[in-house]
Amino acid sequence: MYRGHTIGVIVPAYNEESHVGGVLETMPEFVDRIYAVDDRSTDDTWEIIREYAAASRRSTDEERVDSAADERPAPYASLPDGGTIEGTEIVAIRHEENQGAGGALRTGYVRARDDGMDVVVTIDADGQMDPDQLPKLLDPIVEGEADYAKGNRLADRESRREMPPFRLFGNWLLTQLTKIASGYWTLQDPQNGYTAITNEALSAVDIESLPDDHEYPNDLLVRLNVAGMRVADVSMPAKYADEESTIDYKRFIPITSVTLLHGFLRRMRVRLADDRGDPAALGYLIGVASLAGAVAFAVAAGVNAIQDETPLRELFTTGLAFAASAVVFLVAMGIDAAANAGKGVRR
Template identity: 30%
Template sequence: MPAYNEEAAIAKSVLGARPHADAILVVDDGSRDETVPIAEALGAIVICHETNRGYGGALQTIFATARNLDVEELVIIDADGQHNPREIPGLLDELRQGSDVVIGSRFVGGNGEGIPAYRKVGMKVLDTATAMAGNGLSISDSQSGFRAYGRRAIDAIRVSGEGMSAGSEILIQISDHHLKVAEVPIQVRYDIEGTSSENPVSHGVGVLMDIVRLISLRRPLVFFGIPGVLFASLGLGAELFTFSQYYRAGQFHYIIFTGGFAALILGLLLAAVGMILYSLVQIIEQGSSVAGKSHRED
């Protein structure tokens, strides 16, 4: 479990998870309170970051440690008390049915009861953005931090980002590796104070911007190409209108001509950038595929 200044809830989280796990790992992300001594006193394995690296940084340490310990199953749960450790067996049961990843969803089996309306809207926006960045993986709760991973997923997932968008990055990698995903219903508490150090709106916008960056890198033809075609079409239409008006009425609309020309150039540049980046992505993916095949043969 990732933890940052969770002295008020860490004991309950560790004790609640203990009956369902062989070992409990707490990754302390630079806490300034008593999180570490409390977790250690309760027998948890504690790894400390000297500075606050963010949620993604904590996940990097969790997955690396899981691989080092050669674990078969990994459950990640928040340390702030929002998740109920008694729901861990439900995720593990589904994992043992053949799934590689099981996500605890706030929307499966219900309509997100108890979730503030503004959070629901933000979550659905992030769900859509995550699906666009991946290969169309449809998940009802892409931002859920309550998940279980099997051996294949533990070996495959390599988190690179350090922000809260790491959850979406993991889903994209799950899609890339064609891992089997399942969802089970969970309940999340929103009546606990101090569960987030960030404003929900600024947090959501930050995560969305990170996902948009991933889309621009993974889907350059969509991200740059579609706007490029739209701008180019708008610019071309403006130029045709300007010259038709000039030949018909002898009037030359300089403002429309200048704006249309600028839109046309911008559109062509965006389309060119999209095609260049797409070519680079294909080269990189082919290189990675060849390297992976060689590694398996060795």
């Protein structure tokens, strides 16, 4: 328990036999329950998770026996590698079929929510996330500042240097797109998997329909905004070693783009349903209409150019239409950012 809140941690794992044991073993003592979800690994990940879960059960049994005998601290159950499990319960869960990163998180979220954990944390099994940073992630939630907290590896120059250039550029681009789609205009690093969420927020976002693949954090952010939840960005160091990314970028980029578009449209639809005169939603609609007009002008000008009949006036009108649509979009973004200013917290 952390500052009066029960803490459940989800550790999704797929072929992480080299790292998952270290992640489970170094979890802080205040964590009440770990949900280790094996997404049908083909290596020894599941066997390692089972060993740790068995050790955690022995530790719990020893604590109960010792507490019944006297008030001395119970001994910790030892692991095959000489480590110990210090009273935290580990729940081992295995998928019958591989469901993807989002699917593994979804399984853990549903289980932790139904178990009544006050705060549910997600930590990847690849060893990139330092469990000692967990209090920083939990503090905005237990102090009532946020309903959801996420790590941010882009908060300072040193952290950005640790990130490979290709990931840094991709992360920056996704950050801009996710800001527009989700309405959390102050956030960075939306793909960061080090997160914490309240039970109330989990219950409000229909977590059972979370996407299966790596686009799940972008989709979740949109759901949180629609539900009126506050999100905290917490500075976290980047850490890369010998782990390999499981993201297939040929699939990830188009799927995430479509997910963000759907999320944006869903958020605007909800805003219009709540307030038919919502200025941001209306601004975006006008921007789309003016952009469509600009494209139509450009196509007409292109046809005339082929026929050597493009007057200067048509070119000017086309440029003006594009400029007008850009201005309308920028104004709508500004209104949207102002309307959502209270939903973002920087730590």
